Amino acid sequence: MPELSGERVGGDGQVSLKGLRGKVVVVNAWASWCGPCRAEAPELSRVQEELQGKGLRVVGVNADVSVEAARSFERDAGLVYPSLHDPQGRQLLRLPKGVVNTTGYPFTIIVDPEGRIAAARIGAIGEAELKRLVRPLLPS
Template sequence: MHTLLSRLLLLAALLSGAVTSALAADTGDRAPDFRIQGPNFHGSAMLSELRGHVVYVDFWASWCGPCRQSFPWMNELHDRYSDDGLVIAAVNLDESTADAKRFLREVPVDFPVVFNPGGDLAEKYGVSAMPSSYLVGPDGRIVHRELGFRLGERERLERMIARQVRAAQ
């Protein structure tokens, strides 16, 4: 019951947009900084230390259906572009990391996952949908903000990411 209540509160906050609209990180803004670390990332680094790389920041939760669809696609992106400088960082917003880890056992990933149960990163970025993704260019500024995930948009997003990765080389 506690988890259901926390999901409903998070969803209500995301849908309201009232708080996040004033704080929303948008195209052209410097991406809010955070530490990226994990077993699939060599060591750890602050986002700001990844200048010269293209970073795809994806906010997700275990209860999000479209997130389950986006993870295999992000694995493909990681496989195709990580050697060329793309870093994918998936920021989990579950209140319980156990829920997130259960999701990751079902849908394993090859890119780093950052756990942010308090949701302060979601506030800094102004997350208003699940998932929400931010493409950060090599200069550390947000190039594109994507709300939600639709299978039919994968090619368009990949072209945009590939263009940024080529430009950064």
């Protein structure tokens, strides 16, 4: 998985995948205007809260041009994980070709503790499917 980094949507610092090496990372690309993104956000937060003690981290990548729209989404959805603001999609262009279609939202990439892409899903992902994908990567 390439390094993705940038300013947090909340404006309170940076997000960097490099700093999460050794963890299982769920990278979720979203936009405030995306209905399926709104539907999956609470489930992603629940998985983060439940499994962070085992080494799981969820990181969002937001595509909104307006950082205010993204911040409003974060507040409304009660997101418990950070998202980096990537309005031009520059971070997502670093993804290897063929992993996902970066023009459609949402999509989710699971990164193993060694930094390798373990799975990718296009479209909304539910709590049960996400847990099914990440649990084998977490320590027992």
